[in-house]
Amino acid sequence: MSARAPNAALPLARLLGHATDVVAAVRSGRSLNDALPRCPAPARPGTQAIAFHALRWLGAAEVVRRALASKAPPPAVDALLLTALALLWPPGGPPYADHVLVDEAVEATRRRSPRSAGFVNAVLRRFVRERDGLVAAALADPLARFNHPAWWLERLQADWPDRWQAIVAADNEHPPLTLRVNVQRATRSAVLEALAAQGIEAVAVGDGAAVTLARPLPVAEIPGFVEGLVSVQDAAAQRAASLLLAEPLAAGARVLDACAAPGGKTAQLLELADLDLVAIDRDRDRLARVDETLARLGLHATTLAADAAEPVAWWDGRPFEAILLDAPCTASGIVRRHPDIRWLRRPGDLDALAATQARLLDALWPLLAPGGRLLYCTCSVFRSEGSEQIDAFLQRRSDAALVEAPPSPGHLLPLPDNGATLSTAGPSRAADGFFIALLEKHPLAS
Numbered sequence: 091m092s093a094r095a096p097n098a099a100l101p102l103a104r105l106l107g108h109a110t111d112v113v114a115a116v117r118s119g120r121s122l123n124d125a126l127p128r129c130p131a132p133a134r135p136g137t138q139a140i141a142f143h144a145l146r147w148l149g150a151a152e153v154v155r156r157a158l159a160s161k162a163p164p165p166a167v168d169a170l171l172l173t174a175l176a177l178l179w180p181p182g183g184p185p186y187a188d189h190v191l192v193d194e195a196v197e198a199t200r201r202r203s204p205r206s207a208g209f210v211n212a213v214l215r216r217f218v219r220e221r222d223g224l225v226a227a228a229l230a231d232p233l234a235r236f237n238h239p240a241w242w243l244e245r246l247q248a249d250w251p252d253r254w255q256a257i258v259a260a261d262n263e264h265p266p267l268t269l270r271v272n273v274q275r276a277t278r279s280a281v282l283e284a285l286a287a288q289g290i291e292a293v294a295v296g297d298g299a300a301v302t303l304a305r306p307l308p309v310a311e312i313p314g315f316v317e318g319l320v321s322v323q324d325a326a327a328q329r330a331a332s333l334l335l336a337e338p339l340a341a342g343a344r345v346l347d348a349c350a351a352p353g354g355k356t357a358q359l360l361e362l363a364d365l366d367l368v369a370i371d372r373d374r375d376r377l378a379r380v381d382e383t384l385a386r387l388g389l390h391a392t393t394l395a396a397d398a399a400e401p402v403a404w405w406d407g408r409p410f411e412a413i414l415l416d417a418p419c420t421a422s423g424i425v426r427r428h429p430d431i432r433w434l435r436r437p438g439d440l441d442a443l444a445a446t447q448a449r450l451l452d453a454l455w456p457l458l459a460p461g462g463r464l465l466y467c468t469c470s471v472f473r474s475e476g477s478e479q480i481d482a483f484l485q486r487r488s489d490a491a492l493v494e495a496p497p498s499p500g501h502l503l504p505l506p507d508n509g510a511t512l513s514t515a516g517p518s519r520a521a522d523g524f525f526i527a528l529l530e531k532h533p534l535a536s
Contacts, residue, residue: 100133102186103197106173108133109140110198114169116145122430144176145429146262149237151175153228158213167206170199174214180225188218237262241437242422249473253503257471257523260504261425261432266519267306270323270354271299272361272387281320284313295521298332300325302519318387323354324424326502326521327469331358333528334414334465336496342366346410347391348398348417348454353380355414360389367391368410370398399446399453409459417447419468419475423504423523444474451483455490458531463493467526476501476525483529493528501525 108129115125122141129137144151151172155162162168174195178188186194192214200207217224228234236243236258246254269292271278278299285292290313291304302325303312314320339345341364347356350369360367371377374395381393396404398415420443421431451466458464466483468475477500484490492498502508504523 100136102190102194103201105133105136105140106170106195106198107202108137109144109173110166110170110202112137112141113144113148113173114165116430116433117165117169119434121434122428140173140177142429144173145433146426147176147179147237148172148433149239150179150225150228150234153231153234154179154217154224155213157224157228158216159209163206163209164203167199167203167210170195170202171210171213174210175217178214178217178221180221192218238432239435242432242435245440245472249471250503253505256505257503260520261429263426264306265324265424265426265522267303268295268323268325268328268521269301269303269312269320270328270358270361271301272319272321272357273299274361275317275388276314276319281314288313295325296328298328300328316386321354321357321383321387323358324522324524326423326508326524327354327467328358329499329502329524330414330416330465330467330526331355331362333496333498333526334412334463335359335362337463339363339365339411343411344368344408346370346413346454346457348413348415348450350380350393350416351376353383355416356380356391357383357387357389359414360384360391361387368394370394370396370404372397399450401453401457405457409462410457411459411462413454413458413462413464415450415454415464415466417450417466417468417475419443419447419470420472421469422475423469423471423502423525426504427522440472440474444479447475447479448482451479452486455487455531460531460533462531464529464531465526466529467524469522469524471501471503471523471525473501476527480527480529489532489534490529491532493530496528498527500527 112125116122126134126138154175155171174191177191195214196207196211199210232240232243238258246257250257271281278294278301281301282292282294292301295302309315309322312320343365345359345365345367347359347367347369349371350356351371351373356369359365369380369391377393377395384391394404420435420439421428425431466480470476502524504520506520508521
C-alpha cells in the first residue's frame, strides 16, 4: 500500500507524480502559475509543497543526478528523479523517511514509466547510501551550492559584491505571509487582537499597516480576509503606495496605477486616500483580478485593459497628479515566493525588460501634471531594473528629480535590514527584495 503524505489525503506516490508534472513543466519553460492549476484541486496543496521544495534545490539535484547517471533519462523520468533527489538533499524537505520516499518515488515511476522503475530505484538508493560523499563532491559546483543559474550569480556578484551570498541564501528560505490592514475598515491593533483570539501568532511590522504571521495560512482561514479587513501583501511592496501618498493629495485627485494587476497597490492607494483612480493592465485576465480584489474590499477604480506604454490608445488628455508604475521585471526579489523564476529567466531577459521599463517611464511621464509625482518600483534586486534605470531616466529628463523628503528607499534587499521588517527577524522573516524611487515633475526652464 502506498504511504500517505503528512497532512494530505492522497498517497505520496500520487503527489510525487503531480509534482513531477510541475517540475517537468518548469524545466520545459512553463511557469508555476500555469502548471499548478492543471493539478487536481485536492492534490494541489501537497503538490505545491513538494514542487516548491524541488525547485528551490533543483540545482543540487541536477548536479547529483549527473554524478549518478551521466546520461539523462527521458524528461518525465528525469523530473521525477530530480524531485526525489531534492527531497533527499540535506536539510531535507517535507518529513518523509528515506526508505519511504525512495519506495514511493519508485512506485510513482512504475505507474508512469514502468521500464524506468529499476533505474530510479538504483539511483536513489545509491544516493541514500553514499549521501555524505556525494553531497560534499556536489557542493564544489556553484550550481549545487547556490541553486541559481551561473549568469544570475554573476549578476548578483557584480551588483552586490558584499551581499550576494546572503541574497542567494534568502532566496531559498520560505517567505513570510504578511497582511495589509484595510485602514478604512479596521485598525492594526484590532486585527492583531482578532488573530490572537483565533490562536494565530502575528506581529506588527514597520510603521504602516503590515502584519506578519508566524506561520502561513490559506487566505480563506485568515480572520477578516473574506470580509475585506485584510489583504495579503509583502511589507516591502506596501511601502510603494504609502510613499506616493506621503504628501497628501486633495480629495478626488486623479491618479494612475500603471501595470496594476493583480491589484494590491491599487487597493492600497484607495484605502489610504479618496482618489479618482485609473488602473491599467494589458493582460485582461489579470485585470479581472484587480476588479475582484476591489470588490472584496469595497473599493472602486476605473480599470482599463490597455498597454500603459501606448497612452494614445487610452488617455483622455487630462493629466494625472500622481502615477504609480509597478514595471514588469525579472521578479528577482521574490524568488523565494516563486522558485521557478530563477530557472525560467534567461540573461537576455534583463536587457529586454530594462528596455520595456524605460519605454514605460518615457511614455507615462508626459501624462503627469507639473508638480506631480511618479513612483517607480520593481520587485527586483538587479540594479539595471532599479537604480541604473532611474539614473538613466534622470539623464534623459531635465524636468525630473528624485523627491528629497521623504527620501526614496531605493533598493530593498530580501534581508532583515531592508527597512520593511523587524530588526530581530531572520532571513525567512525579511521582506521581499524591491526597488522604489519617487520622482517629482518640475516645470521646464524657459
